[in-house]
Amino acid sequence: MNPQISRLAVAALVLVTALILGTTYWQAWAAPGLADRQDNAIKVVAQFTIKRGTIYGADGKTVLARNLRRRVSGQTFYFRRYPQGPLTAHAVGYSTRARSRTGLERSRNDFLTGANANLATIVDTALDRVRGSTIEGNDIVTTIRTRAQRVAMDGLAGQCGAAAAIEPSTGKVLVLASSPSYDPNLVERNFAAIGRRAGPCPIAPLLDRATSGLFIPGSTFKVLTAAAALDSGRFTPESAFVDPGYCIEYGKRVENYDTSSPFGRINFGQALQHSVNSAFCEMGKQLGPDLIVDYAKRFGFYEDPPIDLPAGERAPSGLYQDGTLLPQAEQSKVDPGRFAFGQERLLVTPLQMAMVAGAVANDGIVMEPYLTDVVRAPDKTIVSTTEPDELRRAIKSETAAELVSMMESVVSGGTGTAAQISGVRVGGKTGTAETGRAGRNTVWFVAFAGREKPEVAIAVVLQNQSGTGGTVAAPIAKQIMEALIRPASNSS
Amino acid sequence: MSARNRELLNLVVVGTVVGVAFASVYIAQREVVSTESLSYGLFFLGLYVVAHLVARATVPNADPYLLPMAGLLTGLGLTEIYRLGEDDAFRQGLWIVIGLAAFAATLLLLRRDYRRLESYKYLFGLGTLVLLALPVMPVIGQTVNGARLWVALGPLRFQPGELAKIFLILFLAGYLREKREVLAQGRLKDLGPLLLIWGAAMLVLVVTNDLGGGLLFFGIFLAMLYVATAQVWFVAAGAVMFVAGSAAVYTQIGRVAERVRMWLDPWSDADGGGYQTIQSIYSIANGGFGGTGLGQGTYTDADGNRLIPYLNTDFIYSALAQELGLIGISAFLLVYMLFAARGFRIALLAQDGFSKLLAVGLTFAFTLQTFIIVGGIVRLIPLTGITLPFVSYGGSSVVANFVLLAGLLLVSNRANAGAGVRA
Numbered sequence: 076m077n078p079q080i081s082r083l084a085v086a087a088l089v090l091v092t093a094l095i096l097g098t099t100y101w102q103a104w105a106a107p108g109l110a111d112r113q114d115n116a117i118k119v120v121a122q123f124t125i126k127r128g129t130i131y132g133a134d135g136k137t138v139l140a141r142n143l144r145r146r147v148s149g150q151t152f153y154f155r156r157y158p159q160g161p162l163t164a165h166a167v168g169y170s171t172r173a174r175s176r177t178g179l180e181r182s183r184n185d186f187l188t189g190a191n192a193n194l195a196t197i198v199d200t201a202l203d204r205v206r207g208s209t210i211e212g213n214d215i216v217t218t219i220r221t222r223a224q225r226v227a228m229d230g231l232a233g234q235c236g237a238a239a240a241i242e243p244s245t246g247k248v249l250v251l252a253s254s255p256s257y258d259p260n261l262v263e264r265n266f267a268a269i270g271r272r273a274g275p276c277p278i279a280p281l282l283d284r285a286t287s288g289l290f291i292p293g294s295t296f297k298v299l300t301a302a303a304a305l306d307s308g309r310f311t312p313e314s315a316f317v318d319p320g321y322c323i324e325y326g327k328r329v330e331n332y333d334t335s336s337p338f339g340r341i342n343f344g345q346a347l348q349h350s351v352n353s354a355f356c357e358m359g360k361q362l363g364p365d366l367i368v369d370y371a372k373r374f375g376f377y378e379d380p381p382i383d384l385p386a387g388e389r390a391p392s393g394l395y396q397d398g399t400l401l402p403q404a405e406q407s408k409v410d411p412g413r414f415a416f417g418q419e420r421l422l423v424t425p426l427q428m429a430m431v432a433g434a435v436a437n438d439g440i441v442m443e444p445y446l447t448d449v450v451r452a453p454d455k456t457i458v459s460t461t462e463p464d465e466l467r468r469a470i471k472s473e474t475a476a477e478l479v480s481m482m483e484s485v486v487s488g489g490t491g492t493a494a495q496i497s498g499v500r501v502g503g504k505t506g507t508a509e510t511g512r513a514g515r516n517t518v519w520f521v522a523f524a525g526r527e528k529p530e531v532a533i534a535v536v537l538q539n540q541s542g543t544g545g546t547v548a549a550p551i552a553k554q555i556m557e558a559l560i561r562p563a564s565n566s567s
Numbered sequence: 568m569s570a571r572n573r574e575l576l577n578l579v580v581v582g583t584v585v586g587v588a589f590a591s592v593y594i595a596q597r598e599v600v601s602t603e604s605l606s607y608g609l610f611f612l613g614l615y616v617v618a619h620l621v622a623r624a625t626v627p628n629a630d631p632y633l634l635p636m637a638g639l640l641t642g643l644g645l646t647e648i649y650r651l652g653e654d655d656a657f658r659q660g661l662w663i664v665i666g667l668a669a670f671a672a673t674l675l676l677l678r679r680d681y682r683r684l685e686s687y688k689y690l691f692g693l694g695t696l697v698l699l700a701l702p703v704m705p706v707i708g709q710t711v712n713g714a715r716l717w718v719a720l721g722p723l724r725f726q727p728g729e730l731a732k733i734f735l736i737l738f739l740a741g742y743l744r745e746k747r748e749v750l751a752q753g754r755l756k757d758l759g760p761l762l763l764i765w766g767a768a769m770l771v772l773v774v775t776n777d778l779g780g781g782l783l784f785f786g787i788f789l790a791m792l793y794v795a796t797a798q799v800w801f802v803a804a805g806a807v808m809f810v811a812g813s814a815a816v817y818t819q820i821g822r823v824a825e826r827v828r829m830w831l832d833p834w835s836d837a838d839g840g841g842y843q844t845i846q847s848i849y850s851i852a853n854g855g856f857g858g859t860g861l862g863q864g865t866y867t868d869a870d871g872n873r874l875i876p877y878l879n880t881d882f883i884y885s886a887l888a889q890e891l892g893l894i895g896i897s898a899f900l901l902v903y904m905l906f907a908a909r910g911f912r913i914a915l916l917a918q919d920g921f922s923k924l925l926a927v928g929l930t931f932a933f934t935l936q937t938f939i940i941v942g943g944i945v946r947l948i949p950l951t952g953i954t955l956p957f958v959s960y961g962g963s964s965v966v967a968n969f970v971l972l973a974g975l976l977l978v979s980n981r982a983n984a985g986a987g988v989r990a
């Protein structure tokens with residue numbers, strides 16, 4: 076019987092060998108593909124065994140997101156808690172089991188979970204894994220100034236609107252407020268409660284209006300038309316216009332906001348100061364829409380704002396039709412007059428308008444906006460610091476200087492006087508986009524301010540208003556800027 | 568060094584390995600190091616030293632590697648069961664004590680000459696049928712997980728199929744030893760009793776819905792028939808019968824068709840029939856090369872809900888593969904391979920036909936059972952619920968496998984003593 080036993084033995088050993096090969100297939104060959112599958116609960120769970128980094132405000136002390144440690148059947152999990160509640164919900168976002176991630180929690184997930192390609196982090200993470208200890212992510216210090224953020228949220232409370240403030244010289248995003256907001260702690264526990272808080276606003280609280288909310292810019296777009304007019308050399312601040320109270324386009328009258336008292340003979344500077352539509356309508360007809368669109372692109376229109384937020388939470392500004400950007404070929408056919416003072420089919424984000432004000436205040440250079448200031452390892456050593464980056468030069472230095480003084484005249488004696496701050500130079504532009512229905516105006520204030528040099532550029536927008544940009548948006552912008560500008564030094 | 572001294576030395580090594588494994592789980596679970604984990608290890612080692620002393624007294628010349636390997640497998644199995652749930656581990660520990668007692672009892676009862684069992688071969692054949700039929704009986708029969716495999720007597724629940732496996736091997740060893748010459752000549756009428764027993768067994772298995780058991784019994788039958796007669800055409804005919812039978816069963820029994828469909832594409836019903844296969848594969852894949860480490864695998868979601876059903880019985884391999892990784896689980900499978908190799912060696916060295924057939928049957932049963940469950944988990948074959956020998960949670964399985972081990976040691980002892988071989 077021995078020959079048969081030998082053969083059977085070989086067969087049995089082949090069976091066990093097949094088991095080893097089969098297991099090898101799953102653990103070595105198929106494992107990476109399986110790890111990426113959406114329904115792989117183990118990988119979802121694994122995310123929560125990582126001690127995510129803490130997210131701080133700009134002071135490096137105010138905690139915006141932290142971990143809640145909990146042991147579930149022998150395993151330690153880290154769930155997210157947001158001590159500031161709705162304050163920075165849109166910028167910081169959330170990280171939950173059921174609804175994935177948003178905001179910095181999503182865009183900076185690699186840093187927060189220690190999975191980023193930084194050599195020191197890779198070594199630390201690998202050692203953690205070998206030792207079997209908990210993987211700790213890196214902490215993030217954001218650029219958000221929490222006190223000013225609170226001022227912004229209080230100013231917008233109960234309204235539908237947003238505010239974005241950046242530091243013109245660096246692009247640091249100091250305030251990113253969107254109202255109505257939501258409590259990110261509720262996303263996991265009571266998601267339905269968030270939807271009910273929408274109130275009268277047309278869009279749900281989860282939307283970040285500051286970076287992806289699209290609004291009609293109204294007269295704030297005149298800053299861009301003025302930039303194109305001055306920078307192209309076709310006009311100067313002294314160029315003269317005659318305001319009859321309206322402008323004739325295609326044989327029809329396009330009227331000023333207030334037609335009762337035409338300004339008569341004015342120059343370019345005064346036209347911006349008092350937001351005279353007829354002058355900009357005339358300018359638009361002479362410049363043509365292509366040139367204005369070209370300048371808008373230099374300021375960042377028609378591209379996602381390069382801020383460190385997830386792609387889905389940013390929207391490009393520009394001419395829209397049926398929810399999508401108007402193609403290049405269609406641009407030339409838009410109504411140049413209405414386009415020049417911000418009507419037509421223009422839609423912009425508050426962040427984009429803050430970038431425009433920032434570029435004017437920053438010698439004509441657009442800086443890339445960013446929220447992540449410093450990334451710190453768990454032992455507090457610095458992993459990386461974001462270096463300010465120029466997006467591009469939008470306008471000449473001289474043009475910027477001319478625009479600065481023109482916008483300062485808006486605040487000192489034009490439509491934006493409500494934004495005056497004593498001892499601080501403030502320049503701005505109001506905007507009131509009429510939707511044709513009473514109490515449905517979209518109002519704007521776009522501004523920059525600083526003691527010696529501009530320290531902040533801001534855009535504030537509110538929807539469903541019966542007032543104007545100068546009366547509703549400007550006071551809110553003023554309060555936020557006051558909270559951001561360094562206090563006057565008494566020593567000198 | 569004598570065989571039994573070598574066995575003792577191996578047991579000390581196994582005790583150390585299991586102790587370290589248990590300490591690893593204990594530390595990962597409690598985040599503390601304690602002497603409690605050490606005492607568990609020592610108690611476990613003590614149990615096996617007692618079993619070793621019984622072997623020293625009854626089968627001094629037997630193979631010195633089988634008992635330590637069984638110790639390693641039960642030890643790691645118990646460690647993993649403890650990791651998955653402490654209550655089950657306590658019960659499993661109790662079953663291991665009972666299993667070792669059965670091991671010692673078998674050795675003591677049959678120490679003079681186990682071959683006298685050969686004369687009771689028809690009794691074992693009948694016993695096989697009775698044991699298999701028990702779960703189908705009213706009152707005492709119980710259905711668990713869709714298969715009617717259990718007998719309940721008061722608080723005790725037992726799976727008689729595990730013991731029936733050993734009875735079948737004893738019957739086949741005895742019957743084939745007697746009839747192998749005539750069978751080899753192709754006298755079909757001698758196949759009668761064989762086919763009768765086998766057919767009845769198959770019928771019972773189909774009725775009880777135990778597909779894994781059916782495959783196991785059929786495999787044992789074919790293997791032993793081949794070894795006894797050297798007729799490849801028996802195996803070929805058997806294989807044809809199996810394929811034909813499978814095709815018939817496939818069309819007739821929905822459960823079988825479902826299993827095959829989930830084997831080919833578990834993702835076609837990821838939340839239903841394919842769920843356990845998919846989760847078990849995720850678990851294995853999560854181990855990667857090095858594994859997560861004992862006690863650190865992920866078996867629950869973040870709310871503490873179990874991801875894989877029947878994790879410590881049918882799917883314990885998925886749990887071990889995740890925590891040990893490819894390196895560890897390969898070593899683990901090599902222990903099974905080594906166990907099989909030693910078993911076949913015993914069969915080769917045995918002097919008489921009954922001993923050879925008995926050793927071959929026991930060894931092949933052990934290997935095939937491992938293949939059926941692990942092969943099902945890694946999707947080499949359709950998945951059928953059956954225990955992983957010595958490792959899975961389950962009393963009947965542990966006890967039956969210890970009796971199987973005792974049988975191999977008895978054959979080995981006699982073979983080595985007779986041949987003067989120093990194992």
